[in-house]
Amino acid sequence: MKIIVTVKQVPDTSGKVAVNPDGTLNRASMQTIINPDDLNAVEAALSLKDELGCKVVAFTMGPAPAEGMLRELMAMGVDEGVLVSAREFGGSDTYATSQILAAAIDTYGIEEEDIILAGRQAIDGDTAQVGPQIAEKLHLPQITYAGKITKEGKKITVNRMLEDGYMVVEAETPCMITCIKELNEPRYLSVFGAYEAWSKPLTVMDYNALKDHELIDATTIGLKGSPTNILTSFTPPQKGAGQMLKGNGKETTDELAAILAKKHYI
Amino acid sequence: MNFTLTKEQELVRKMYRDFAQNEVKPLAEELDEEERFPSETVPKLAKLGCFGIPFPKEYGGAGGDNLAYAMCVEEMAKVCGTTAVVISAHTSLCCAPIYYWGTEEQKMKYLPDLCAGKKLGAFGLTEPNAGTDASGQQTVAVDMGDHWVLNGTKCFITNASEASVFVVFAMTDPSLGNKGISAFIVEKDFPGFSVGKHEKKMGIRGSATCDLIFEDCIVPKENLLGELGKGFKIAMHTLDGGRIGIASQALGLGEGAIDETVAYTQERKQFHKRLSQFQNTQFQLADMKCKADAAQLLVYRAAIAKDNHDPLLGMYAAEAKLFAAEMASDVTRRAVQLFGGYGYTREYPVERMMRDAKITEIYEGTSEVQRMVISSNMGVK
Numbered sequence: 001m002k003i004i005v006t007v008k009q010v011p012d013t014s015g016k017v018a019v020n021p022d023g024t025l026n027r028a029s030m031q032t033i034i035n036p037d038d039l040n041a042v043e044a045a046l047s048l049k050d051e052l053g054c055k056v057v058a059f060t061m062g063p064a065p066a067e068g069m070l071r072e073l074m075a076m077g078v079d080e081g082v083l084v085s086a087r088e089f090g091g092s093d094t095y096a097t098s099q100i101l102a103a104a105i106d107t108y109g110i111e112e113e114d115i116i117l118a119g120r121q122a123i124d125g126d127t128a129q130v131g132p133q134i135a136e137k138l139h140l141p142q143i144t145y146a147g148k149i150t151k152e153g154k155k156i157t158v159n160r161m162l163e164d165g166y167m168v169v170e171a172e173t174p175c176m177i178t179c180i181k182e183l184n185e186p187r188y189l190s191v192f193g194a195y196e197a198w199s200k201p202l203t204v205m206d207y208n209a210l211k212d213h214e215l216i217d218a219t220t221i222g223l224k225g226s227p228t229n230i231l232t233s234f235t236p237p238q239k240g241a242g243q244m245l246k247g248n249g250k251e252t253t254d255e256l257a258a259i260l261a262k263k264h265y266i
Numbered sequence: 267m268n269f270t271l272t273k274e275q276e277l278v279r280k281m282y283r284d285f286a287q288n289e290v291k292p293l294a295e296e297l298d299e300e301e302r303f304p305s306e307t308v309p310k311l312a313k314l315g316c317f318g319i320p321f322p323k324e325y326g327g328a329g330g331d332n333l334a335y336a337m338c339v340e341e342m343a344k345v346c347g348t349t350a351v352v353i354s355a356h357t358s359l360c361c362a363p364i365y366y367w368g369t370e371e372q373k374m375k376y377l378p379d380l381c382a383g384k385k386l387g388a389f390g391l392t393e394p395n396a397g398t399d400a401s402g403q404q405t406v407a408v409d410m411g412d413h414w415v416l417n418g419t420k421c422f423i424t425n426a427s428e429a430s431v432f433v434v435f436a437m438t439d440p441s442l443g444n445k446g447i448s449a450f451i452v453e454k455d456f457p458g459f460s461v462g463k464h465e466k467k468m469g470i471r472g473s474a475t476c477d478l479i480f481e482d483c484i485v486p487k488e489n490l491l492g493e494l495g496k497g498f499k500i501a502m503h504t505l506d507g508g509r510i511g512i513a514s515q516a517l518g519l520g521e522g523a524i525d526e527t528v529a530y531t532q533e534r535k536q537f538h539k540r541l542s543q544f545q546n547t548q549f550q551l552a553d554m555k556c557k558a559d560a561a562q563l564l565v566y567r568a569a570i571a572k573d574n575h576d577p578l579l580g581m582y583a584a585e586a587k588l589f590a591a592e593m594a595s596d597v598t599r600r601a602v603q604l605f606g607g608y609g610y611t612r613e614y615p616v617e618r619m620m621r622d623a624k625i626t627e628i629y630e631g632t633s634e635v636q637r638m639v640i641s642s643n644m645g646v647k
Contacts, residue, residue, distance in 0.1 A: 068273075071273070071277070072277060072280075075277055075281075188281050188284060188285055188314055189277060189278075189280075189281045189314075190281075190313070190314045190315045190328070191278050191281075191314060191315035191316060191319050191328035191330050191334065191338075192315040192323070192327075192328040192329055192330075193315075194274045194277040194278045194281070194330070194334075195274050195328060195329045195330050195334075196329070197274070197277065198273065198274070
């Protein structure tokens with residue numbers, strides 16, 4: 001049994017977001033971080049590893065420097081890294097990315113009791129599409145928005161978090177689960193982990209390694225092949241500060257009604 | 267000269283910074299105010315390998331290096347001087363002498379638990395009448411055939427009430443002076459050992475500083491550390507390394523005060539201007555930054571010298587501690603001045619940093635002792 005985690009290096013959007021003239025992100029001018037939801041997926045994998053003693057393999061698609069992120073994850077406890085990296089893959093949208101990652105995961109091999117974990121969504125695209133698309137392409141059951149994961153043999157039980165509660169969903173392995181930040185608190189990397197990280201195995205899968213896989217259609221990968229076209233990108237204007245009303249009596253509801261009426265909402 | 271960090275050092279520094287901001291900084295004020303030991307932080311640091319950074323994995327260490335260790339103390343000290351010295355005293359003053367001078371059995375017995383942070387370590391050299399004059403030890407150890415009996419009192423012992431393992435120095439032959447001092451590994455449960463009064467201090471108030479009391483304390487024969495009569499040498503060697511830890515603490519205190527001051531002076535307005543727009547602020551901060559960076563170069567040089575077994579380590583460590591400690595006192599004092607009245611209140615951390623900084627000029631060898639070490643290394647006698 002092993003756990004595969006898909007991770008993405010993303011621009012740190014807590015700083016200033018830079019956009020290229022063609023509407024894509026100017027990644028070179030921004031600091032990169034590990035996508036926050038992906039860290040929750042990594043933590044979920046490492047907790048299961050602590051409990052079950054299984055291997056954890058992190059997959060990422062990105063340019064060569066993404067190796068640094070994989071090493072950082074190894075310092076947290078990930079056992080192995082796979083860097084899917086090729087010029088041909090550059091500029092891929094979610095459709096193309098999930099195709100490539102699915103092919104890479106399939107090439108690596110999926111066993112009966114494996115779990116594939118992903119963050120819910122990346123902070124740069126905010127699509128939440130790659131995880132589910134990988135599951136579809138690999139014909140695996142998928143559970144999104146995991147707030148709790150337990151495993152007993154081949155049975156996976158997940159609390160699937162909704163806005164007003166949660167569903168308890170069961171699935172059989174191998175399966176795909178996407179994780180939300182409420183799932184856990186990601187651990188820090190350790191000093192001993194950091195000093196071990198560069199001796200752990202890292203595989204690079206390039207275009208040649210994947211081009212003959214049945215999931216890869218050369219006409220639908222990379223910037224040119226991606227069906228998504230970005231018309232324009234912009235930093236949205238900041239929302240005004242909210243207003244809090246305190247109290248629970250009629251006075252407060254009257255006050256709220258007056259504000260809404262004044263703004264012509266009611 | 268190579269001024270770049272290794273990939274591993276870059277990675278651990280990032281972790282130290284995140285950890286310090288999230289776990290250590292929020293507690294610093296409370297630890298100081300309540301003179302409380304950071305009991306909740308110790309297990310967290312232990313889990314990350316921060317109590318055995320420069321020691322090999324075979325003894326339970328993290329397999330890192332002395333620069334990675336120095337940076338850990340530095341980053342913690344940027345936000346909390348107390349937390350920094352817990353790590354420094356444990357690593358430099360207890361784990362290190364056992365690692366360098368212990369027998370294989372002693373290392374295998376004590377280092378794994380110490381490096382894992384399951385047990386904390388401390389060092390007992392200073393006595394009421396033997397501070398800088400460490401050769402004036404009055405604690406005595408008598409050979410009883412199958413065990414040693416220790417009698418005496420140690421004072422100002424960092425981590426004392428929290429530690430389980432102590433490296434302690436005592437006279438085994440008072441007629442031989444320095445050569446009559448030996449080192450012992452003492453466990454807190456040995457009969458006749460107890461921890462005395464808790465010192466109330468000006469700074470690093472959360473650090474557990476107490477007396478160690480030996481009343482017919484029975485120490486097994488095999489707990490002699492190093493050879494008989496080599497205690498003074500072991501103590502001096504240990505302090506050479508320990509100075510890197512305290513120099514790192516001083517460095518972090520100075521850097522932390524600069525971080526706070528840069529942020530504050532960009533917010534605080536007087537005469538319709540931000541304080542940072544005044545040339546005095548700019549020049550002061552530029553000087554503070556230069557001094558801190560110079561201290562950092564000296565501290566890192568000493569840490570790298572330790573990894574490289576450089577024969578000049580003793581002098582480099584003394585230079586690093588002297589300069590970093592005086593920098594820390596100067597920079598934190600200037601930080602309080604730039605904060606003005608608010609800097610003098612406990613609402614802001616710079617007054618705490620100023621109080622914490624002073625000890626770095628005193629413990630593990632005063633600044634005067636560092637000057638003695640440096641000048642003697644220069645052949646000036």
